[in-house]
Amino acid sequence: MVLQSEIVNALSYATSKGYQIHPDAFAMLKGLETDVLKAVQEIIKQKKQTKMIVVDDVKNVVNPGRQEALAPVEQIAKVLVDPTPNVNTGEGVDGYALLFKSRFEKTMRILAQRPDSKRMTKISTVKQMGKGSTGPRPAGAAGERSLANAGTYVVSGLLMSRRTKKNGIELEVDDYTGRLQVTAASEDAKKQAANLALDQVVMLELENAKGVQGLAIKNVFSPDIPDHLPNKSRSEAYAVLISDLHVGSKYFMQQEFLRFLDWLASGDDDDVVRKIKFLCIGGDLIDGIGIFPNQDKELLMMNAAAQMAHTAKLLSKIPKHIKTFIIPGNHDPGRRALPQPIFPEATSGGLYNLENCTMLGNPAYIELNGVKVLMFHGQSLDDVIATTPGMSYQRPAEAMKVLLKARHLSPTYGGRTPVAPESEDMMVMTEVPDIFHAGHVHVTDVDSYRGTLVVNSGAWQAQTKFQQTMGITPSPGIAIVVNLATLQPFKQDFNLLL
Incomplete structure (x- = not known):
């Protein structure tokens, strides 16, 4: 990370040459481990038109298609955030009041980094001023003079x-x-408003508009992640991302999963496998008991303990040199409300005896060779898909982008996803992930958003009768492999081709 003095020198140089640095580009420059002044000098040397340094300018200079010689293969893993130690459920209305207070305050600190936040004022102040008011503003209200001059109001909530x-x-x-x-009346404002998640924190620029009763929305600002250069491994190490085994179900694809485990163990026989250092499993290891009506008709194993024991037996086949990280899902033992603590050891079926496996809560942040990975089972994708126009189960990465824009993993309260009344909202994305990994919807999908690799890793369960009724076509039996040196993903298919 660059020192403050280096940033000041770089800014001074840009200003002296008549250039401005966009806030997103500035944030990217601050996160670089390079000579920032030299980077700014090179950008200005290359620019031929505008006097604004933007994110693409930084990317072109810092990563112009050249790749340094990779260091010897390393395997450094860290747990950055695990909700388990902080789970301390409150009760009733008071507990949820604390939860939403925490959500508001944590997200406001994110929004405060946006230039528009300097014009923010309280809702009560806007209501006191009234639509189209030209009289004196209440004394002490933040930003009244600038708002009066601009003819707009900025609020958040x-x-x-x-x-x-x-x-x-x-x-x-x-x-x-x-x-x-307030009303989104223009086509642009309506599109922005439609893609917001209910109960997320949002900042709105408002104005008086003809034909609109009350104030109209001019611009919508989600907390969002900044456009950024992701961290990358210095060595060409691979991470494998999977989720949703559903062991115990009649539809669990055991043969395909055993084929996957055999592949991991093939070692020197495969160029890719030799470089696999990490495995991330995103929840729903088992199908569970009593998760949905008449589930017993779809089970091979009629108790959760047997399902967990069989899962542990399968995962024991993972080669010991592959560090494995496991989070729970909504079908697994333990609490189902978010955030979820780690698997209860007493009902883990022996998972804790696997020396290369680390149990974490849901969600969890880990760092693999310097690459920040956010692991989240993905229950809230049901709510996003149900309430956001244009979303579908066949493109879960699009729904995951909604969560990134909201900077929250489960914003909607009172929908399909149970949320616990914690005193701290641990679902706020205070850190920007390099890889966002989820599962739950059983459809493999890979995309990127503002520098973050977005991965839904599908499942190892064939299509169930419930999925048939919902029109969901899963894509099971596939593992997502990511080269941590380049963040390039590819799919490894373990279904037999007929």
Whole structure:
């Protein structure tokens, strides 16, 4: 990480040459492990048109297609965040009040990094000023003079509701001082409003507009992740991402999974396998008991203990040199409400005896050879897909992007995803991941968003009757392999081709 003095020198140089640095580009420069002044000098040397240094300028200079000689293969793993030690469920209304207070405050610290946040004012102040008010502003209210000059208002709060009306989409936002109903009337504003997750924190730029009762939305600002250069491994080490085994189900694809385990053990016989150093398993190891009505008709093993024991036996086949990280899902033993602590050892079936396996809660951040990986089972994708236009189970990466934009892993309260009333909201994405790994929906999908590799790693369970009724076509029996030196993913298919 660069020193403050280096940043100051780089900024001074850019200013002296008549250039400005976009906030996203500035954030990227601050995170570089390189000579920032030289980078800025090179950018200015190359620029031929605008006087604004943007993210693409930084990328072109820092990573211009050249790759340094890779260091010898390393295997360094760290657990950055595990919710387990901090799980301390509150109770009832008071517990949820603390949860949403924490969500608001943590996300506001993220939003505070945006330039527009300097113009932010309280909802109560906007309501006191009234639509189109030109009279004196209340003394002490933040940003009244700039708001009066700009003709716009900037507020932030939790998105309490979203309703489609004749004249647009009506949003209701709530901060500590009150609630405000505003309307997205323009096509651009309606598109932005439709893609917000309910109960996320959002910042809105508002204005008086013709034909709109009350204030109209001019711009929508989600907390979002910044466009960034991801961390990469110095050596060409690989990580394998899988999830949703559902051991115990009649539909568990044991033969395909055994084929996968045999592949991991093939060692020197395979160029890829030789470089695999890490395995991440994103929950739902077993099918569980009593998870949904009439589940017993789809089970081969009628108790969770037997399912867990069989899972441990299978995972014991993973070569000992591959460091394996496991989080729970909604079908696994233990608490189902988010965040989930680690598997209870008493009902783990022997998982804790596997020396190369590390049990973590859901969600969890780990670092693999310097690459930050966010592991999340993905229960909340059900709510995102159900409430966001254009989303479907066949493209889960798009729904995962909604969570990245909201900077929250389970924003919607009262939907399909149970959320515990914790005093701290541990689902806020305070860290920006290099890889965002989820499962749950049983469909393999890979994409990238603003420098983050987005991976849904599918499943090892064939299509169930419930999925048939829902029109969900799973893509099971596939592992996602990521080269940590380049963050390039590829699929390894273990289904037999007929």
